[in-house]
Amino acid sequence: MLTLERFSFGVGDRFAHQAKAQLQAFQKLAAEGIVVAPVWNKSNREHTFVGSEPQNVLDAAKAAISAKGWEHGWHVDADHIRLETVERFIACSDFFTLDVADSIGQPTPLADVQAFINRHPELIGTLTIAGLSEPFTTTREEVEQVASKYFLAVQEAGNIYRHISARKGEANFIAEVSLDETDAPQTPPELLIILAALADEKVRIQTIAPKFTGRFNKGVDYVGDLSQFEREFNDDLAVIAHAIQQYGLPANLKLSVHSGSDKFSLYPIIHRALARTGAGLHLKTAGTTWLEELVGLSEAGGEGLVLTKEIYAYALAHVDELCAPYASVIDIERSKLPSAETVNTWSGPQLANAIRHIPGHPEFNPHVRQLLHVSFKLAAKAGARYLDLLKSNEEIVAKQVTENIFERHMRPLFIG
Numbered sequence: 001m002l003t004l005e006r007f008s009f010g011v012g013d014r015f016a017h018q019a020k021a022q023l024q025a026f027q028k029l030a031a032e033g034i035v036v037a038p039v040w041n042k043s044n045r046e047h048t049f050v051g052s053e054p055q056n057v058l059d060a061a062k063a064a065i066s067a068k069g070w071e072h073g074w075h076v077d078a079d080h081i082r083l084e085t086v087e088r089f090i091a092c093s094d095f096f097t098l099d100v101a102d103s104i105g106q107p108t109p110l111a112d113v114q115a116f117i118n119r120h121p122e123l124i125g126t127l128t129i130a131g132l133s134e135p136f137t138t139t140r141e142e143v144e145q146v147a148s149k150y151f152l153a154v155q156e157a158g159n160i161y162r163h164i165s166a167r168k169g170e171a172n173f174i175a176e177v178s179l180d181e182t183d184a185p186q187t188p189p190e191l192l193i194i195l196a197a198l199a200d201e202k203v204r205i206q207t208i209a210p211k212f213t214g215r216f217n218k219g220v221d222y223v224g225d226l227s228q229f230e231r232e233f234n235d236d237l238a239v240i241a242h243a244i245q246q247y248g249l250p251a252n253l254k255l256s257v258h259s260g261s262d263k264f265s266l267y268p269i270i271h272r273a274l275a276r277t278g279a280g281l282h283l284k285t286a287g288t289t290w291l292e293e294l295v296g297l298s299e300a301g302g303e304g305l306v307l308t309k310e311i312y313a314y315a316l317a318h319v320d321e322l323c324a325p326y327a328s329v330i331d332i333e334r335s336k337l338p339s340a341e342t343v344n345t346w347s348g349p350q351l352a353n354a355i356r357h358i359p360g361h362p363e364f365n366p367h368v369r370q371l372l373h374v375s376f377k378l379a380a381k382a383g384a385r386y387l388d389l390l391k392s393n394e395e396i397v398a399k400q401v402t403e404n405i406f407e408r409h410m411r412p413l414f415i416g
């Protein structure tokens, strides 16, 4: 079986120019003795917006791997695919994120739910699982409720999984199941029921992305109750270790944290949990590498700064339409967005400071950062003008990309 490494880190490269700079961060970490597998991910939605093809991701990754001489594992993730969208990813991906969130809560035949519960009497009553903050106590009705809420989602995961298996061979790909793009978080007892059902469905998942409690806005820090997150994260780890034993799921099954970039207040919690339990982690970033391109272009000054200001001005004038598709994953206070006239008076370093995610920095503006994050279509629209600027400012942009991943993400997560 193609096995996902204990630690893996998903990076997005919207315009396919930063794979080398991203890989540089993994090499710096490897030099510290910690090997993390890079996973280049790009969703169908992103490909559609940018006008790229999954094959481009594989090509860019391969070129970076050979240019930098990376000798460890790496993968290409068909991110958030469904049965209708998986086709063009099959040949050029070895990691598939099966997105079944749309099937959550769809009505399930009662007979299927009853059969599930009859197969799993161990899920009812008081469950004492090593590592849990306190034992779970569940009634038959509660298990029934959760099973019926997730049953179709699990079946859908099975459908996609079998489709990919038939095309690639079951041993040749890594499966992740994602439940994060939905309204309500999954509690640890729900996760256990979902894992039991996935095992019944013979989905050999190696990583699962639940929706965690709290807000995971794109490009900015976590908003929520840190102690609750810590308790639930630790309970999820205990549930996974238990489910591996109880249901024969792959021994390397681990949690995946989606929209995991920039969640600086969670990293010490996650680091502690991994060190304590020896668990693995997949952390998927939210395509924020492109913001580092804007930071670099701002720093570079000249045409790079001019274009970044133009993108901001256009984004500000179209804030409603740009934010609408992302309403549930951003929190922008309009009154905190400076006018285009104001931003036009800023120096390059000043604009870079507003975008770069250093929470305590007096010039950092999370509203500007979030608005720009959802405006990547504008850079796509600028086309060759944008890409040529990335090429002519390669060094300064690459420095931002590497530093962001290594210093602000990998160091607190993996080194501590």
Ligand SMILES: [Zn+2]
Binding pocket: 080, 178, 180, 181, 209, 258, 259
């Ligand atoms: Zn996701």
